[in-house]
Amino acid sequence: xxxxxxxxxxxxxxxxxxxxxxxxxxxxxxxxxxxxxxxxxxxxxxxxxxxxxxxxxxxxxxxxxxxxxxxxxxxxxxxxxxxxxxxxxxxxxxxxxxxxxxxxxxxxxxxxxxxxxxxxxxxxxxxxxxxxxxxxxxxxxxxxxx
Amino acid sequence: xxxxxxxxxxxxxxxxxxxxxxxxxxxxxxxxxxxxxxxxxxxxxxxxxxxxxxxxxxxxxxxxxxxxxxxxxxxxxxxxxxxxxxxxxxxxxxxxxxxxxxxxxxxxxxxxxxxxxxxxxxxxxxxxxxxxxxxxxxxxxx
Numbered sequence: 506x507x508x509x510x511x512x513x514x515x516x517x518x519x520x521x522x523x524x525x526x527x528x529x530x531x532x533x534x535x536x537x538x539x540x541x542x543x544x545x546x547x548x549x550x551x552x553x554x555x556x557x558x559x560x561x562x563x564x565x566x567x568x569x570x571x572x573x574x575x576x577x578x579x580x581x582x583x584x585x586x587x588x589x590x591x592x593x594x595x596x597x598x599x600x601x602x603x604x605x606x607x608x609x610x611x612x613x614x615x616x617x618x619x620x621x622x623x624x625x626x627x628x629x630x631x632x633x634x635x636x637x638x639x640x641x642x643x644x645x646x647x648x649x650x651x
Numbered sequence: 652x653x654x655x656x657x658x659x660x661x662x663x664x665x666x667x668x669x670x671x672x673x674x675x676x677x678x679x680x681x682x683x684x685x686x687x688x689x690x691x692x693x694x695x696x697x698x699x700x701x702x703x704x705x706x707x708x709x710x711x712x713x714x715x716x717x718x719x720x721x722x723x724x725x726x727x728x729x730x731x732x733x734x735x736x737x738x739x740x741x742x743x744x745x746x747x748x749x750x751x752x753x754x755x756x757x758x759x760x761x762x763x764x765x766x767x768x769x770x771x772x773x774x775x776x777x778x779x780x781x782x783x784x785x786x787x788x789x790x791x792x793x
Contacts, residue, residue: 509705516709519670524725526663532728538784547660554664559763562672572679593750598776600742602783609684609755616714621729625740632744
């Protein structure tokens with residue numbers, strides 16, 4: 506129960522940060538990208554604030570033997586710069602530039618009950634499931650050629 | 652036009668960073684929203700599923716924190732048409748799944764650990780995002 510309450514509370518802080526920062530406001534996100542037009546550099550300040558705290562805080566956290574409520578730190582182990590990483594990220598950027606919503610910006614805004622965010626969220630879920638399907642098919646050994 | 656809000660945006664960023672560190676220090680997990688939502692879409696409902704659901708519920712509830720603190724809900728404006736939202740959302744889901752992360756996972760968690768994969772991913776999606784907005788606004792005149 507304490508794990509769930511803690512995760513909920515951390516979610517509240519994360520979402521509040523997103524909403525205050527402007528990352529949940531597509532008009533602001535798209536203007537950040539629009540350097541040659543109505544440029545709004547605010548989101549660079551979001552990134553610098555988040556990175557400052559995360560870079561210092563992560564270092565302090567990793568000095569502990571284990572997380573407070575878990576047995577170990579779960580960190581990604583991949584290190585290769587493959588086409589899946591670069592191609593996938595390129596596709597994500599195109600999608601982000603079309604809608605103005607990244608996943609982290611979208612979730613807190615769902616709480617406002619507007620239709621646009623739900624439409625975007627449904628499409629993101631569809632995209633996740635389709636990409637998983639592609640990945641599963643791709644990793645299956647191809648049938649032996651006769 | 653949107654108002655330039657360096658102090659508010661930086662403060663929001665500090666909170667995002669704080670939550671990111673807390674999720675690692677307390678739960679040992681990367682605060683990558685796409686990965687966490689993706690985990691919720693799994694049919695395997697285990698203890699990981701539970702903390703993910705609690706975390707996402709907290710995020711969805713966060714407008715109420717702002718309402719309580721300031722007396723008003725955050726104002727957002729969505730310039731894109733429903734078609735662009737649908738297409739953009741779909742590409743976001745596909746791209747973050749193939750690329751193993753989004754702005755929070757690669758941009759904040761990974762970059763702060765100086766992960767080469769995350770730095771490359773973040774530079775890539777910021778670049779294609781910028782090009783996309785340029786094309787939509789200044790070439791196709793959206």
